[in-house]
Amino acid sequence: MDVREWKEQRHGRGAGVSRVVPQKTRKMKMAQVAVLMGSSSDLPKIQSCMDTLKKLGVSFEVRVMSAHRTPDVVKEYIGGAASRGIRVIIAAAGGAAHLAGVCASHTILPVIGIPVEGGALNGMDALLATVQMPGGIPVATVGVGSGGATNAALLAIQILALNDAELASRFAADRAARRQKVLDADEAMLKQYSN
Numbered sequence: 001m002d003v004r005e006w007k008e009q010r011h012g013r014g015a016g017v018s019r020v021v022p023q024k025t026r027k028m029k030m031a032q033v034a035v036l037m038g039s040s041s042d043l044p045k046i047q048s049c050m051d052t053l054k055k056l057g058v059s060f061e062v063r064v065m066s067a068h069r070t071p072d073v074v075k076e077y078i079g080g081a082a083s084r085g086i087r088v089i090i091a092a093a094g095g096a097a098h099l100a101g102v103c104a105s106h107t108i109l110p111v112i113g114i115p116v117e118g119g120a121l122n123g124m125d126a127l128l129a130t131v132q133m134p135g136g137i138p139v140a141t142v143g144v145g146s147g148g149a150t151n152a153a154l155l156a157i158q159i160l161a162l163n164d165a166e167l168a169s170r171f172a173a174d175r176a177a178r179r180q181k182v183l184d185a186d187e188a189m190l191k192q193y194s195n
């Protein structure tokens with residue numbers, strides 16, 4: 001008897017079917033980026049990541065899974081990610097933040113880690129846990145805070161843009177807009193304080 005049969009016998013028909021990989025409807029666009037977070041409590045702290053991916057027109061899926069609380073789910077999900085069309089994985093966690101590192105250990109897809117602020121050490125723990133990977137299993141770690149979450153999305157986009165000219169031009173336009181915003185702020189400051 002395999003695990004699926006055992007689960008079905010114990011919990012009823014369908015119980016052995018994995019819910020780790022979502023059943024896609026025909027309308028759903030294949031996700032290129034997976035955004036994983038260790039807890040739903042991380043969501044408001046990494047919202048800028050999803051906002052940035054959406055703004056630049058990148059398809060993504062967002063999941064909650066924990067390297068410590070649901071390690072089996074992480075392993076199964078990451079194991080099937082590349083064959084489902086995922087090209088970059090973004091993993092966010094706080095505290096003893098091992099999610100990005102564990103993801104990287106189960107795939108050869110590029111993994112970007114977002115250390116999430118909060119808790120007793122306010123993100124310093126997550127930063128060190130995410131960035132200090134042993135040689136051979138890289139995690140591209142961004143900064144703690146909303147800027148880090150934005151940068152995780154932009155870095156994923158830069159990776160995808162290597163093979164997508166339209167995305168590359170949207171990325172270049174976004175960067176130009178960020179530059180213009182600084183120039184405008186400088187001009188406004190100059191006007192306000194020059195005498």
Ligand code: AIR
Binds near residue numbers: 038066068092094096
């Ligand atoms: N976390 C969850 N599993 C492993 C880790 N490191 C992190 C979450 C969250 C923090 O623990 O990513 O930042 C607190 O989670 P919770 O669910 O207690 O709010």
